[in-house]
Amino acid sequence: MSLMPAPAAYTGRFAPSPTGPLHFGSLITAVGSYCMARxxxxRWLVRIEDTDLPRNQPGATESILNTLTVFGLIPDGPILRQQDRTSLYEAAIQSLAERDLVYGCACTRSQLAGRAVYPGTCAHKKLPLDGHVVRLRVPDxxxxxxDRIQGLQTENLAQSRGDLVLRRRDGIISYQLAVxxxxxxxxxxxxxxxxxLLDQTLGQRWLGRCLNFPEMQYAHLPLAMNxxxxKLSKQNLAQPLDDGQAAVLLGRALEALGQGVPVTNDLSTMLDYAVSHWQTGNIPHKVCLPNTYR
Ligand SMILES: [Zn+2]
Structure with missing residues (x-):
């Protein structure tokens, strides 16, 4: 009998925000994370990142889940919605507070205007967390x-951004904490x-360490550029995916990820092929798309 613990089974996830329907850029992320897990x-999980209530678009969650089904990207567990998980995030803040790793910050947006780095004004004021911004202390x-695709990443959080916001004054949990x-x-x-999201990663890793969570690996897929x-995004009006063109779009997504594409119009054959021939090392750092892909 071996005393070595069994390695944790690979678990990956796709975590879209319901701010609109999926576009080609988000398809690349969905397909990449799915194939790398398979x-x-x-296991491959799907989570809806909807803590930023004002930005959520009605119907977007349903549209995203429907599109994933059409593309044959079926998750291995129930779909989580972050809205339902506030008590978990509050418990995390509580645990950090008990160890004095967070503090209340009373600075207003206008007081901080023009500053890229939070100067630590409230770090030692011992303000209550409720009614204030909650910030996490970061090390200098x-x-x-x-990163498995983008290589070595370094950052001194104290010098690049300062103590991180975990909860807004209005109680909205930051994306960082929820993730x-x-x-x-x-x-x-x-x-x-x-x-x-590459530039958010060292902050998230620091937060995970403060919460004593196991360390994880990261692979940041290239962004699709027109x-x-x-960058293809909802802001520059990337087209929603046409579910009727699923096989064609899946082929283009695999191509963008540097993977071979079999000659077939059958979606599940294509996905099976992609999984069994998957080469993470072939993923490019950047993807440029012809205009016709939009
Ligand atoms: Zn402050």
């Missing part, structure tokens, strides 16, 4: 990790997501 016989030291708590609660072993060099 290629190692891992260079943190590092190696870190949910990834740990769901047993995620590798976070696969778009490279637009021919003008703009």
């Amino acid at each position: 290629a190692v016989q891992g 030291q260079t943190l590092a990790f190696v 870190v708590c949910d990834d740990a609660a769901q047993g995620v072993t590798e976070v696969v997501r778009g490279a637009d 021919a003008q060099g703009q």
